[in-house]
Structures are given as C-alpha cells and as structure tokens.
Amino acid sequence: MRKYVCALLVSLGMFWIGTGEMRGQALPHPHSPGGATWPPQVVWPPQRIGTAETRGQSAPEMIVFNGKILTMNNDDFTTNIGTVAQAMAIRGDKILAVGTNAQIRAQAGPNTKQIDLGGRTVMPGLIVVHDHPYDWGDSNPYSLKRVLKDDIVVHRYVRGNPAEQEKAFPGVLQEAVSKAKPGEWIHIVFSLGERYEYPSDPKWGPDILSRISRDTLNQMTPNNPVLLQNVMTGTMTNEVALAEARKIYPFPNLTGGGGTRANTEGLEQAHRWFFHEIVMRDHYKELRELQRLELSWMAGYGVTAFSGSAFTPSHIKVYSDLDRSGQMAVRSQWGWNWRESDLFNDDYVVNFAAWMTDMGSDYFFFGGARGGENTGRSCSSLPIRADYDPKPTGGPSVRSLNVCAWTPGSPNHRLLWNFIRNGGAFRTTHSLGDRDVDYLLEIIERASAEGGITLEEIRAKRHSFDHLEFNPRPDQIPIIKKFGMAPGGSTMHFWENAPSRAAAYGPESAQQMMPKMSLVRAEIKSGFEIDRAFPTTQLTPIWALWETIMNRRAWDGKAYAPNQGLSRELAMKVATTWGSWYLKKEDALGSLEPGKLADFIVLDRDWLTIPLDDIPNIRVFMAVVGGKTKHLVPSLARQWGMQSTGAQVEDGAAGQW
Numbered sequence: 001m002r003k004y005v006c007a008l009l010v011s012l013g014m015f016w017i018g019t020g021e022m023r024g025q026a027l028p029h030p031h032s033p034g035g036a037t038w039p040p041q042v043v044w045p046p047q048r049i050g051t052a053e054t055r056g057q058s059a060p061e062m063i064v065f066n067g068k069i070l071t072m073n074n075d076d077f078t079t080n081i082g083t084v085a086q087a088m089a090i091r092g093d094k095i096l097a098v099g100t101n102a103q104i105r106a107q108a109g110p111n112t113k114q115i116d117l118g119g120r121t122v123m124p125g126l127i128v129v130h131d132h133p134y135d136w137g138d139s140n141p142y143s144l145k146r147v148l149k150d151d152i153v154v155h156r157y158v159r160g161n162p163a164e165q166e167k168a169f170p171g172v173l174q175e176a177v178s179k180a181k182p183g184e185w186i187h188i189v190f191s192l193g194e195r196y197e198y199p200s201d202p203k204w205g206p207d208i209l210s211r212i213s214r215d216t217l218n219q220m221t222p223n224n225p226v227l228l229q230n231v232m233t234g235t236m237t238n239e240v241a242l243a244e245a246r247k248i249y250p251f252p253n254l255t256g257g258g259g260t261r262a263n264t265e266g267l268e269q270a271h272r273w274f275f276h277e278i279v280m281r282d283h284y285k286e287l288r289e290l291q292r293l294e295l296s297w298m299a300g301y302g303v304t305a306f307s308g309s310a311f312t313p314s315h316i317k318v319y320s321d322l323d324r325s326g327q328m329a330v331r332s333q334w335g336w337n338w339r340e341s342d343l344f345n346d347d348y349v350v351n352f353a354a355w356m357t358d359m360g361s362d363y364f365f366f367g368g369a370r371g372g373e374n375t376g377r378s379c380s381s382l383p384i385r386a387d388y389d390p391k392p393t394g395g396p397s398v399r400s401l402n403v404c405a406w407t408p409g410s411p412n413h414r415l416l417w418n419f420i421r422n423g424g425a426f427r428t429t430h431s432l433g434d435r436d437v438d439y440l441l442e443i444i445e446r447a448s449a450e451g452g453i454t455l456e457e458i459r460a461k462r463h464s465f466d467h468l469e470f471n472p473r474p475d476q477i478p479i480i481k482k483f484g485m486a487p488g489g490s491t492m493h494f495w496e497n498a499p500s501r502a503a504a505y506g507p508e509s510a511q512q513m514m515p516k517m518s519l520v521r522a523e524i525k526s527g528f529e530i531d532r533a534f535p536t537t538q539l540t541p542i543w544a545l546w547e548t549i550m551n552r553r554a555w556d557g558k559a560y561a562p563n564q565g566l567s568r569e570l571a572m573k574v575a576t577t578w579g580s581w582y583l584k585k586e587d588a589l590g591s592l593e594p595g596k597l598a599d600f601i602v603l604d605r606d607w608l609t610i611p612l613d614d615i616p617n618i619r620v621f622m623a624v625v626g627g628k629t630k631h632l633v634p635s636l637a638r639q640w641g642m643q644s645t646g647a648q649v650e651d652g653a654a655g656q657w
Contacts, residue, residue, distance in 0.1 A: 061091050067122050124576040141535075311338065330625065378403075406439035431466060464486040498560040
C-alpha cells in the first residue's frame with residue numbers, strides 16, 4: 001500500500017489526506033479512448049477540524065467545485081493519471097485540499113471566492129521544457145503594436161508567403177522610412193506562416209531574408225538603423241545598424257545563440273541580442289512591457305512554467321524585475337547561454353554557475369548551462385542515402401546533422417568537460433544527432449569521474465538534453481536512464497524536419513526521431529518542447545502536443561514511426577508531471593495535490609473523453625499560477641463575477657470566448 005501523506009498546519013487545525021494505491025494496467029494502444037485505467041475511483045477525503053471561528057481564520061481564499069479535476073498525481077509510465085476529483089481549495093499560492101464538492105465546500109469561509117466550474121475540466125498547467133518567450137516577445141504583432149509607437153521604434157509586421165512578402169517589402173520599408181525621424185530605429189518582422197510552413201515546405205522557395213538585397217536596403221535607409229527579422233531567429237541589418245551595434249559590442253562573432261545571418265567584417269547578429277540589447281537599449285520600460293505581455297500570452301495557451309536559455313543580459317534583468325514586482329505570469333527556469341567561449345574558460349565563472357544551480361525564486365530560478373557555444377550543430381551516425389533527393393522534402397535541414405558540437409578535442413568539448421568536472425548541470429541545450437549524444441554521455445561519465453562526482457550525485461543534477469531531433473538510439477537509452485537524465489522533445493523540430501530526415505537516412509530512421517514510446521518503455525520521464533513563437537500563428541501548445549507527440553505527423557501530413565506516438569494520458573504526463581521532473585520541481589509543480597503550488601488551467605472541453613481529432617481545438621478558459629488568475633476569458637468572467645484578464649483577452653485574441 002502506497003500512502004501519500006500531506007500535513008498542512010493551519011492556525012489551530014490540521015488536514016490529512018491519504019490515497020490508496022492506484023497502479024495502471026499494461027499500456028494500451030496509443031490512441032485508446034480514456035486509457036486502460038479510466039476512470040479512477042479514488043478521491044481524497046479531506047477531514048475538517050476546528051471551531052467555526054478558527055475555520056474562518058484559516059479558510060481557503062478560492063474554491064473551484066463541480067468540475068472534473070485531473071490531478072495527475074500518478075507520474076508512473078502507465079495510462080493511469082491518478083485521482084479525478086470534483087473540487088479544490090486554494091489558500092495563498094498553494095493547494096489546500098482536493099476532494100468532493102461537499103468535502104471542499106464545507107471548508108469555505110465568509111470571504112472564500114467559490115467558482116462553479118459547471119462540469120469543466122481542470123488540469124495542471126502545461127510545462128514546456130525548452131522555449132524562448134524572451135525571443136518571441138519581439139515578434140508578437142499584438143504586443144509590438146500596443147507597445148512600440150512610431151516615436152519610439154517604427155515597427156511594421158509583414159504577412160503573406162515569401163513571394164508576397166518580397167513584393168510588399170519595398171513599400172513597407174519606404175512607408176516606415178517616411179515615418180521615422182533621422183537616427184530612429186526601424187524594425188520589420190516577417191511571418192513564417194501559420195504553422196511555420198514556409199521554412200518547412202520547399203514549395204515556398206527561399207525565405208524572405210534571402211530575397212532581400214543588403215545593398216538595396218542600405219540605399220533606401222541611409223539615415224536610419226534597420227533590423228529585419230522573422231518570427232524565429234533570422235535577422236538582417238543595414239550598415240547604419242551595424243555601426244550602432246559596434247558602439248556597444250565591439251567584438252566580432254557575438255551571436256548569443258543561433259539564428260544568425262553573416263554580415264560584414266565578421267560580425268554576426270542574432271535578434272536574440274540585437275533587438276534586446278541594441279534596438280531597445282534606451283527603451284527599457286517598453287522592453288519590459290513586451291516581455292510581460294509575452295509571458296501573459298503563454299499563460300493564455302495554458303503554459304504555466306517553462307525552461308529556456310537566457311541569451312542576453314537584459315533577459316535576466318527584465319525577468320528579475322518582473323519577478324520582484326509580482327508581474328511574471330509564468331514560471332521560468334533559465335540556463336546560462338551567453339559568451340561561454342569567453343567566460344567559461346575561467347574556473348571562477350564555471351564554479352559560480354555550478355553554485356547557482358536551482359537557486360532563485362518560485363518564478364525565476366537557475367537550472368544550469370550548456371558549457372559551450374554553437375551547440376545547435378549536431379551529427380548523426382547514420383549515412384545519408386546515395387539516392388537522396390533533397391528538393392521534395394526541404395532537404396537542406398539535414399546539414400545540421402553533418403557537424404558535431406561536442407567532438408573530442410574541440411573547444412566546446414573542453415568547455416563542457418570543465419563545466420561538468422566542476423559540478424555543473426547541463427541544461428536547456430540542443431542535442432540534435434545521436435553521435436553528439438555519444439560525446440555528451442562520455443563527457444558526463446568521464447568528466448564527473450575526474451571531478452570525484454559519484455553516480456548518485458550525477459543523477460541528482462538531472463542533466464537534460466533537448467530536441468531529440470535525431471536521438472537517442474536504443475543503445476543510448478540505458479545509459480540515459482543510468483545517469484538519471486531528463487530528455488526533452490521538440491514538437492516543432494519533428495514537425496518541420498521529419499520528412500527530410502526520413503528521406504535522407506531512410507524511413508526506418510524515424511524510430512530515432514523523438515522516440516517517446518521507447519523512453520516510456522524504458523521508464524524515462526521526458527518533457528515537451530515547442531521552441532517556436534505561437535501568438536502569431538494557429539500553432540498552440542496543445543495542437544503541437546496532439547500533432548507530433550500523439551499522431552507523429554509532420555508538415556507533409558504523413559505520420560513518421562507512429563508506433564512512437566503516445567496516448568492522450570501519457571501525452572498529458574509529458575506536458576505536466578514529467579515536465580516538473582525536468583525542472584527539478586516535482587515537489588511543487590506538475591500535479592494538483594495539497595501543498596503544491598496552485599498552478600492549474602480550466603479547459604473548454606474534456607481532454608480525456610472528446611474524440612482524438614477534437615483535442616487540437618481545446619482552448620484554455622482560465623489559467624491560475626500561484627493562486628492568482630493570469631488568464632480568464634470574458635464569458636466566464638461575466639458568469640463568475642470576475643474581471644477578465646490576460647494579454648490575449650486585452651488584445652482581442654480571446655474575445656470570442
């Protein structure tokens with residue numbers, strides 16, 4: 001008998017909650033409705049103790065009742081999601097109790113806000129283990145339009161496919177120049193499609209930045225610095241902008257991450273630092289507001305926590321500021337991703353980064369580092385087929401598997417070795433190909449041994465590796481389990497690149513692309529990544545989870561290695577409780593249990609019982625983080641006598657709900 005005991009001291013009372021053992025059955029077919037163990041029969045029976053007066057003093061601040069609350073308090077590798085309750089009580093930032101309507105509502109005090117869910121489904125907030133909302137905030141047309149007025153930065157957003165954007169661009173630029181004062185920044189963002197189809201599907205041809213002549217750009221903008229970017233990480237500048245950048249960062253090759261376009265004199269600029277550190281250098285208030293709104297946008301999609309690299313100095317400053325002022329709508333684990341080739345050769349910095357691991361607040365905390373640069377490069381052990389034709393499937397993406405990031409003897413290998421040897425945690429880092437995973441595993445084993453780090457201590461660090469674009473191989477999985485590592489899994493990398501990978505390396509290679517079911521069978525918890533901006537597209541986290549982790553489909557509509565797909569229940573675990581394990585926050589996040597942080601979302605339909613093809617249509621009515629409402633659509637706000645809130649609502653994106 002497994003017991004869950006949680007003691008909550010409240011003024012003069014105590015609650016104790018116990019559950020019986022709830023073990024799942026054998027894994028059913030990945031798409032079996034409801035799963036083998038649905039519905040669970042057990043609910044928590046909270047007991048109430050104390051007088052009416054003491055109960056009023058210790059009463060919940062919020063109660064949600066008459067719902068279907070999916071607690072996700074079973075994090076094993078079966079389809080059993082655990083307890084399904086009717087009601088939940090919250091006080092402060094934590095969950096006080098979970099149980100039946102009668103049990104929970106009996107705890108209400110005179111000032112308790114009681115919300116009738118009307119049978120709606122509640123689940124823990126989604127946890128995304130690799131994303132960059134700090135990057136996406138500067139490509140969100142809603143936020144940019146609201147914050148960047150023409151007297152601050154002249155911003156324009158260009159829609160349409162690459163050919164349409166190319167045709168429209170000269171007029172857009174000319175209009176922007178006419179509105180800009182001499183020396184004022186011009187910032188133009190280009191769409192990559194509703195679901196990033198333009199860079200994926202070769203029928204659209206070259207991307208927009210490849211179609212623009214830098215000479216023409218310079219001729220049209222002699223008096224204004226210009227930054228062009230797409231909604232991902234591609235950038236281009238004119239010479240005036242480069243001159244401004246060199247005043248601030250005079251050294252070459254500062255990328256602060258991937259997504260660069262080469263410019264003159266060896267300077268490469270990525271919008272990850274160019275927009276934040278150069279364009280917005282004198283507009284901190286506006287930069288901060290853009291990032292506040294972007295986190296609010298994430299909450300509107302049901303995301304309540306994420307992990308991602310901090311690519312720039314302003315990233316840490318802005319998020320720290322939002323955290324201190326209580327304005328972060330979403331929790332963030334961050335990883336060091338700035339000038340490692342310069343800074344991580346110094347043992348003082350390396351040991352400082354290792355010491356900082358897991359430090360911070362509940363909203364902004366340090367997770368680790370990548371220990372080197374240019375880690376988006378990776379290599380595969382598989383040979384490219386002799387008859388491979390790249391044209392039909394967007395083949396150039398296979399180039400990313402031809403150059404290794406952690407080759408023995410390379411600067412990256414030495415940097416990461418030193419970081420691991422000194423006790424660092426490897427985190428928030430791309431690992432695309434299986435051969436690079438070989439190098440990574442070897443570094444973890446041998447550098448840890450050199451540093452006197454035991455296997456138990458290695459497992460406690462919970463080294464992660466992200467994307468799983470072409471890994472792990474079956475023989476690597478036992479080693480990953482041995483080291484207690486936390487894999488990610490990028491839905492959008494799979495969606496964009498599976499066709500070209502399968503064409504280049506053979507259809508059977510799809511078994512090595514984000515092999516989620518293989519990890520489940522090995523009892524390895526893996527997380528859920530998006531790694532793309534979604535406010536500007538039809539892409540939502542739930543759609544990405546459904547399309548790639550459940551259905552294993554790519555942009556061409558085909559399923560690749562569908563046997564690696566997960567059931568709806570296991571997909572929920574990937575996006576909630578297993579994500580908390582990746583963050584090393586399983587004691588506080590990922591499930592709805594007494595004592596844990598009150599992070600939950602209210603859905604417009606039942607994840608467990610609706611037809612599978614209806615899952616991508618799920619919308620988030622409400623998102624609560626730490627007991628505070630971060631997103632609430634107008635229809636429910638009116639019904640519950642509350643104020644609608646959240647950037648999506650304020651910008652009209654959720655007005656129809």
